[in-house]
Amino acid sequence: MLIYLFTVYKIFRDSLYYQRLRNALLLIFAVHVLGTIGYLAISGGKASVLDALYMVFITVATIGYSEVIDMSNSPAGRVFTMIVGFTGIGTLTYLFSAITAFVLETNINHAYRRLRMERTIAALSGHYIVCGVGRVGSYIADELLKTERSFVVVDVNEKTVEAHCERTGHQIYLTGDASDDDVLLRAGVERCRGVFAVSGDDSKNLVISLSARQLNPAVRIVARVHDPRNADKTRRAGADEIVSPDFTGGMRLASAMLRPHAVSFMDMMLRTENxxxxxxxxxxxxxxxxxxxxxxxxxxxxxxxxxxxxxxxxxxxxxxxxxxxxxxxxxxxxxxxxxxxxxxxxxxxxxxxxxx
Missing domain, CATH: 3.30.70.1450 (Regulator of K+ conductance, C-terminal domain)
Known part of the structure; x- marks a missing residue:
């Protein structure tokens, strides 16, 4: 529970509403300080600091208790009380509006899961990063799961990531553009063993390869390429291996025709229980x-x-x-x-x- 509350505080502190809340609290503090000084002056020094502060509080909070400091013979005191009440109520309204807007417009649970996910990824080392979990990336993820290797899924499409998590039960992911250095750093590219650049866009796979190579010169990068003309460019950008699904699929079809028993052997090996x-x-x-x-x-x-x-x-x-x-x-x-x-x-x- 304490971790959850601390996370909510961190989310609020990093949000746009933190500035509004801080300003509102400063205004409330200023109203109470100035109001206390004003009531001390109005009482002619007869009231204590606690009485003056209490007078400000019940006025701002609209509690309506009896006046601790007598204002019956002080028109200026009553005018001052109205000013304190008007200013204090306006400041409280501003404070509550900031809190209400934060609760209504911020998905706290989603943000909490995101922060917890980033802490989990920060603890990984020697893992793999799958950039794109579409048709090709989903098969890569399945293979990594079957061979019990840790990995992080990165995809710009949140629905695609949700479908992957629902289908496999794998819950280590980031939603974002893998060609962005910040996203790769959050995925732990500096500590990972390998990067799969397997989005559906050759140009994006090239940028992912280039970014990953610059961030971690020792990492192994395997990139997916559709157009054979982009293979050399992607390799020069930093990819260690280039794989064309069309070429690989064609070779597999030829092997299924020319050497069916060898293909069947490999298929059966992949389907064994262990x-x-x-x-x-x-x-x-x-x-x-x-x-x-x-x-x-x-x-x-x-x-x-x-x-x-x-x-x-x-x-x-x-x-x-x-x-x-x-x-x-x-x-x-x-x-x-x-x-x-x-x-x-x-x-x-x-x-x-x-x-x-």
Whole structure:
């Protein structure tokens, strides 16, 4: 409850009504101070400060109690009381109008959820940012959820974000333009592992790639491009990989015709209960070289290839050596990926899963 009240105060402080409230409170304070001084003067110094202040309060609040300071023989005192009452009531009306406008025009619960979301995102590190959660971005989000990776969804369309949250139950998102540096910073681009620039606009994906690269030179960026002529521009802007849904879809259709059993194998692997994927884990620089046999067998992963620079070793045997800087390609579940990372001490390295 205290957190909620503090959040409401923070929302109010950052709103346009904060200035109005502060001015109203200052005016009320000034009315009470000047009124107290005036009543002290009218009483000829006979009334106490508390009596004078009380006289101002009951006048401004329109309580109507009997006069603490006798005004029956002081026409000037009665005129002063009318001025205090008129000014005080007007100031109170101004104060209540500011509070009422804030309550009616501000969605406090929505603003509270937004601030809580930003605090959640601020605690993330090594996550992914999905810029655009339309037809393509929604599939990316599904894959990240299935492989148990943390990510933030960013989309300018609030209804699209709401549909994503309702469909998946994923509740870490920002509503805004991902090509804006401030939005990317709020999404944690400086601490993230990767950015998916997958909006439906090639030019926006280019700007997202450029902004993300400038804000985090080490981040991995994958961008969606419709027009092949924009691929080189987007890559020069900072994208590490360019994916064309039209090209990929065409290749998949050709594979379904020419090699149906291989395609069926990959499809069935993706539909298993433990969400098997072909994953890569980069061996950290401080890893002590050893063989696969020395690493120890584990039923949670199946090592299918080792990449050293541009050299590939497929189906490595137990005597194959694992050394720093290598990429270990394996068929694993999310739990198996974490076990393999722990085995080579790569829990903090950049890993990427790619269903084929």
């Amino acid at each position: 969400n098997l994927r072909v994953e890569e884990v980069v061996v950290p620089n401080d890893f002590r070289p050893c063989t696969i046999a020395e690493l120890g067998p584990n039923p949670d992963w199946m090592l299918v290839a080792i990449r050293t620079g541009d050299k590939w070793v497929f189906n490595p045997g137990p005597t194959a050596r694992i050394e720093p800087g290598q990429a270990l390609i394996s068929i694993v579940s999310p739990a198996g990926r974490r076990a393999l990372e722990a085995a080579v001490g790569a829990s903090g390295t950049l890993e990427s899963g790619f269903p084929l």
